[in-house]
Amino acid sequence: MVFIASDLSNNPQGVADPPEGSEAFAVTQAVHVDGPVQYPQDPPAGGPHSGNVLECRVYDAPVVSEFAVHALEHGAVWITYQPDLAADEIRTLEGFGRRRELIVSPYPGLDSPVVATTWGTQLRVDSADDPRIDQFIRAFQNRTAPENAASC
DSSP, X not given: XXXXXXXXXXXXXXXXSOOTTOEEOOOOOOOBOSSOOOOSSSSOOSSSBOSSOOOSSBOSSOOOHHHHHHHHXXXXXXXXXXXXXXXXXXXXXXXXXXXXXXEEEEOTTOSSSEEEEETTEEEEESOTTOTHHHHHHHHHTTTSSTTTTOXX
């Protein structure tokens, strides 16, 4: 009998590289604050946030960014989309929302049709069918946040 082992401790999902187009941001604070926060990214990719954490699920209305950032701190992926995105594309994104530790919501004023965000990382794509969304989730979910795998 032969056993083959691999060390996946630095890359638990086994993804070698982030998908093309992923952007990384330095996030220097992860403190709880009261009230709104001005974030350098839109949608935000980390930073000061509410003490309330957003439940991971699909939303049909915009969510409070400061709550979503708290979920990002826990390792969640937040998929946002332009509110006027085609219904079939929204259904595709809602399919991602059935996964654990994932939020899907519309985001008014978004400059790309779809944006996937984790703590300190984003991917902007033109279509919900872009295979890089799944690659992004596998590459970054529960891997870049200060409190990875905490509940949301």
